[in-house]
Amino acid sequence: MLRAISRSHTPVIRLLAPQSEVLVQTVRGRKSRTDPKAKSKIGRIKTPPPVDPVEMVVLKERFTEYNLITRALRLEFKEEMLRKRFEEEVGSLAEERAKQEAEEHRSLMAWNDAENLRLRKIREQRMQRETEAKEQRQREAAVLRQQELENYIKEKEREILQLQEEAKNFITLDNLDQRIEEALDNPKNYNFAIDKEGRVVKRTAFQ
Amino acid sequence: PMKGRFPIRRTLEYLQKGEVVFKNSVKIMTVNYNTHGDLSEGARKFVFFNIPQIQYKNPWVQIMMFKNMTPSPFLRFYLGDGEQVLVDVEGKDYKEITQHVKKILGKSDKVLEAEALAKMELSNPANFGPKKYFLRECMSEVEGQVPHPGFVPLPKEMTGKYRAKLAAVSDD
Numbered sequence: 435m436l437r438a439i440s441r442s443h444t445p446v447i448r449l450l451a452p453q454s455e456v457l458v459q460t461v462r463g464r465k466s467r468t469d470p471k472a473k474s475k476i477g478r479i480k481t482p483p484p485v486d487p488v489e490m491v492v493l494k495e496r497f498t499e500y501n502l503i504t505r506a507l508r509l510e511f512k513e514e515m516l517r518k519r520f521e522e523e524v525g526s527l528a529e530e531r532a533k534q535e536a537e538e539h540r541s542l543m544a545w546n547d548a549e550n551l552r553l554r555k556i557r558e559q560r561m562q563r564e565t566e567a568k569e570q571r572q573r574e575a576a577v578l579r580q581q582e583l584e585n586y587i588k589e590k591e592r593e594i595l596q597l598q599e600e601a602k603n604f605i606t607l608d609n610l611d612q613r614i615e616e617a618l619d620n621p622k623n624y625n626f627a628i629d630k631e632g633r634v635v636k637r638t639a640f641q
Numbered sequence: 642p643m644k645g646r647f648p649i650r651r652t653l654e655y656l657q658k659g660e661v662v663f664k665n666s667v668k669i670m671t672v673n674y675n676t677h678g679d680l681s682e683g684a685r686k687f688v689f690f691n692i693p694q695i696q697y698k699n700p701w702v703q704i705m706m707f708k709n710m711t712p713s714p715f716l717r718f719y720l721g722d723g724e725q726v727l728v729d730v731e732g733k734d735y736k737e738i739t740q741h742v743k744k745i746l747g748k749s750d751k752v753l754e755a756e757a758l759a760k761m762e763l764s765n766p767a768n769f770g771p772k773k774y775f776l777r778e779c780m781s782e783v784e785g786q787v788p789h790p791g792f793v794p795l796p797k798e799m800t801g802k803y804r805a806k807l808a809a810v811s812d813d
Binding site: 542545546549553554 | 713726727728729731732741744746
């Protein structure tokens with residue numbers, strides 16, 4: 435009867451239930467939508483437990499008061515948490531801490547800059563030394579090259595002079611007959627003897 | 642045995658021993674060094690040994706290496722507010738470099754301890770709940786307490802039906 439009366443879509447249990455109690459959702463349990471009702475339960479009419487109106491009124495009052503108090507407490511605690519967090523992030527202490535951090539940061543940066551400067555000085559000195567060494571080596575190399583060139587030229591000159599000297603003894607078409615005559619007149623003996631000790635003897639008999 | 646030249650660099654123990662934890666303002670770290678040369682020896686060792694530790698401890702910091710771009714090695718840090726910090730590491734030892742970096746841009750030991758303490762405060766070991774967030778779900782999981790009847794049957798005297806039977810018998 436009650437189900438026929440209530441036209442709204444809320445389940446009956448929601449209307450009948452007292453205002454402040456927790457609701458349980460309808461649970462399917464073991465059977466699915468299409469399973470038929472059990473034979474022992476066909477004629478069963480489920481009635482909710484009877485409610486005593488006086489008791490209900492009293493309970494409702496007490497529950498509203500209780501809920502009021504617990505909600506108030508909860509919100510109080512939440513507010514306290516939020517305030518703490520706010521203080522932590524955007525409070526006077528936080529500003530001081532931020533300032534201190536900035537100060538420390540600046541001092542550390544200054545120290546770092548000092549280190550960089552020191553290293554730069556060392557590097558510049560090293561660069562200077564290296565350029566000087568390079569210059570030195572270049573000059574030495576140039577000198578060496580110069581020396582080499584001079585040596586080469588001298589060598590060549592010496593050879594030319596030697597050649598000139600030898601040219602006096604060359605056999606040309608003019609001297610040809612003369613030199614042949616001379617060669618035939620003075621036979622040269624190229625033979626020599628050597629013993630096991632290595633003593634060379636050039637005075638051998640001519641054949 | 643493990644693969645690679647110094648596979649110890651890949652072990653968790655080694656990584657967790659990293660000293661340098663950057664401040665929140667450091668976003669990007671750039672290392673310029675040379676692959677040959679005596680001066681960047683320290684920088685090379687730093688990159689080889691300490692960069693994995695730093696990246697492990699600071700997963701949100703982008704670290705980039707540039708090789709053979711400049712004649713001398715250096716580190717460059719880009720902070721959140723646009724500030725750039727240049728650190729010259731020419732001729733320095735890799736240990737010196739880590740100490741230097743820790744001094745200028747690392748969180749100090751005190752700050753780290755405070756952070757660890759705050760993190761511990763969040764997770765109270767006395768709380769019970771899902772295994773994902775808490776140590777234990779039910780008191781029966783603690784040693785020395787009454788175990789869950791699903792694993793070990795309760796002694797007769799503790800079961801409800803025995804007690805009900807006793808009560809019924811004593812009433813009669």
